[in-house]
Amino acid sequence: MTQKFQWNRSAAFFERVDRLELHGLHFQHVNLCERRAWMYLHRVNFAQWNSRVATGAAHQATHYQRDRSTVGLFGLAPDRVDWDQAIVFENKGTGGASGAVDRQIGFYALMLSIATGRAWTGRVQVLTNRRWRQVELGDELLSGLWDDSLRLERLFESDRIPDAPRIGLCTSCSLAAFCGND
Numbered sequence: 001m002t003q004k005f006q007w008n009r010s011a012a013f014f015e016r017v018d019r020l021e022l023h024g025l026h027f028q029h030v031n032l033c034e035r036r037a038w039m040y041l042h043r044v045n046f047a048q049w050n051s052r053v054a055t056g057a058a059h060q061a062t063h064y065q066r067d068r069s070t071v072g073l074f075g076l077a078p079d080r081v082d083w084d085q086a087i088v089f090e091n092k093g094t095g096g097a098s099g100a101v102d103r104q105i106g107f108y109a110l111m112l113s114i115a116t117g118r119a120w121t122g123r124v125q126v127l128t129n130r131r132w133r134q135v136e137l138g139d140e141l142l143s144g145l146w147d148d149s150l151r152l153e154r155l156f157e158s159d160r161i162p163d164a165p166r167i168g169l170c171t172s173c174s175l176a177a178f179c180g181n182d
């Protein structure tokens with residue numbers, strides 16, 4: 001039996017997420033690169049421009065089916081959901097950028113906790129080494145998600161693309177062509 005979920009910021013967090021149409025990747029991006037998050041929020045999307053990326057996205061949409069447990073989760077896109085044990089799963093190819101990934105899956109766990117009133121946990125499965133780690137929705141993660149939502153709101157309202165240093169991610173970033181850090 002899972003515990004009840006209570007957080008005095010639930011209503012305000014949900015309102016902001018709903019109004020800004022935020023989802024898991026926003027919370028990952030804002031912890032990797034604010035410029036990337038800004039472009040994502042403002043719908044600057046290389047996939048819409050580049051036919052090869054667009055074809056790849058269409059291929060993935062038609063050939064890669066998420067687990068059936070996720071059907072009906074409007075706005076959330078985890079890889080699997082265990083409704084009995086209140087665990088939400090996210091698969092990653094490697095174990096990199098764990099802090100940003102934890103915010104993404106933490107967001108899923110938080111939204112499911114708000115929606116169901118039960119305390120959910122996240123589980124990140126790393127496909128290359130078959131390891132997994134648990135992501136608990138404790139005070140630190142809740143506070144981080146709250147702060148992320150405020151940062152995302154600021155970025156959403158800003159017309160100015162934020163400064164961004166060149167980082168390791170830039171070499172593989174799909175938005176590099178727009179950014180100049182390619």
Ligand code: SF4
Pocket residue numbers: 033034035036164165166167169170171173174175176179180181182
């Ligand atoms: S290329 Fe680098 S700086 Fe530019 S958006 Fe991507 S990660 Fe951020």
